Amino acid sequence: MCGIIGLFDNENVTEKLLKSLTTMEYRGYDSVGIALIEDTGHLHVKKGSGRVSGLQQEMTLLRGKIGIGHTRWATHGKPNATNAHPIANDNIAVIHNGIIENHDNIRNELGVIQWQTETDTEVLLHF
Ligand code: GLU
Numbered sequence: 001m002c003g004i005i006g007l008f009d010n011e012n013v014t015e016k017l018l019k020s021l022t023t024m025e026y027r028g029y030d031s032v033g034i035a036l037i038e039d040t041g042h043l044h045v046k047k048g049s050g051r052v053s054g055l056q057q058e059m060t061l062l063r064g065k066i067g068i069g070h071t072r073w074a075t076h077g078k079p080n081a082t083n084a085h086p087i088a089n090d091n092i093a094v095i096h097n098g099i100i101e102n103h104d105n106i107r108n109e110l111g112v113i114q115w116q117t118e119t120d121t122e123v124l125l126h127f
Contacts, residue, residue, distance in 0.1 A: 001027040002097045003071040014059050017069045021052045029071035030079035035086040035093035036064040045093060047084035070095040076103070077118030087122050096121040 003024030007013040017034050033047035034055060044062055048054045052071070070085040076099070077083035086093035100106070103120035110126050 002029060002073045003027050004068070004095055004097055005070075006068045008066050010065065012063050013065055013067045014062050017067045018052060018056060018059060021069045021071055024071055025052060027071065029073050031072045031074065031081065031084035032070065033072070033084040033086050033095075034059065034067060034069045035088055035095075036062055036067040038062060038064040043088065043090065043093060045086055045088045047081045047086070049080050049084065068093060068095055074119075075099050076120040083117045083119050085119075085121060087117055087119065087125050089125060092125060094121060094124045096124060100124075 003021060005017060005020040007016055014036065021032060031049045032052050032055060035043060035045045038044050046055050046058050068086060072085055074083065085095040100120040100123060103123050106123040110123060112126050115122060
């Protein structure tokens, strides 16, 4: 079962995000990711297949007060870094638990030319 965490604080949330995801590891997952709005305003996304600990080193230098994190249990698309959540563009980062049953219909209706993942979740990014 996937895990989702969102944090908004007066101090850096990087460590808390990693700790929260680690706490939810018992639920089971196959890939992991974090999106952080850095103090510079830049939306930074880190994703990978495997464990939360795989993100640890890359996250230590990042600083931000708003972030979201996800441990994914893949239902649509391989459990790899591309399909891991957050699924993001320059301004929006989406994480989602469960299945969007009608994602194929929505994909067709949206008419997006270039999809970045194999997930059902990505349709949420293009509304
Ligand atoms: N259906 C989504 C996916 O495969 C979310 C899976 C989950 O709940 O972790 O990316």
